[in-house]
Amino acid sequence: MQDLIRQLLAEIGEDPSRDGLLDTPKRVEKAYRFLTSGYDADIDQVLNGALFAVDYSEMVIVKDIDFYSLCEHHLLPFFGKCHVAYIQRDRVIGLSKIPRLVDVFSRRLQVQERLTNQIAETIQAKIVPLGVAVVMEATHLCMSMRGVEKQNSFAVTSAMLGAFRTASRTRMEFLELIKLRSATPVLGRGTPAGLACVGED
Numbered sequence: 001m002q003d004l005i006r007q008l009l010a011e012i013g014e015d016p017s018r019d020g021l022l023d024t025p026k027r028v029e030k031a032y033r034f035l036t037s038g039y040d041a042d043i044d045q046v047l048n049g050a051l052f053a054v055d056y057s058e059m060v061i062v063k064d065i066d067f068y069s070l071c072e073h074h075l076l077p078f079f080g081k082c083h084v085a086y087i088q089r090d091r092v093i094g095l096s097k098i099p100r101l102v103d104v105f106s107r108r109l110q111v112q113e114r115l116t117n118q119i120a121e122t123i124q125a126k127i128v129p130l131g132v133a134v135v136m137e138a139t140h141l142c143m144s145m146r147g148v149e150k151q152n153s154f155a156v157t158s159a160m161l162g163a164f165r166t167a168s169r170t171r172m173e174f175l176e177l178i179k180l181r182s183a184t185p186v187l188g189r190g191t192p193a194g195l196a197c198v199g200e201d
């Protein structure tokens with residue numbers, strides 16, 4: 001990877017051998033290894049020992065989870081807040097594990113819609129709750145830094161499964177509790193093209 005970074009530096013008109021850039025390839029490699037470390041994570045190991053049996057059901061919400069990811073179209077960061085809720089059936093996840101799950105899927109090359117769905121589907125698969133909701137609000141540097149469609153550099157995506165999809169009261173209760181800083185999200189699994197980085201240029 002370090003050779004590639006040296007080549008990249010030369011391609012953009014830099015001198016990879018000047019003092020300030022000598023250690024850059026090493027640093028960039030280290031940063032990319034960390035920012036993409038989610039590929040190697042084993043979900044079951046992440047959740048290990050953190051699934052508990054319960055005999056009541058209620059909505060569990062973890063909101064304002066910070067996340068940082070890389071857009072797969074431009075390899076530039078998109079980052080913001082993730083809000084997760086689920087209604088347990090007979091199992092719960094340790095609360096500290098939810099941010100860990102968000103990290104695992106964020107530390108990959110992503111598009112915001114897929115990231116949102118992967119978090120929801122993993123919780124759905126692991127604890128089989130009555131419903132799962134995930135909302136992500138993010139700023140996309142690939143759009144704001146390049147000055148394209150500035151109004152769209154902030155995007156909200158959501159994945160609603162089970163009760164959050166079928167019962168509008170449950171969904172509204174969740175949305176009320178997380179109080180989005182922007183407009184109401186587009187509900188459902190897909191987000192119309194144009195709302196998030198679509199990688200057209």
Ligand SMILES: [Zn+2]
Pocket residue numbers: 071072073074075076140142143197198199
């Ligand atoms: Zn992008």
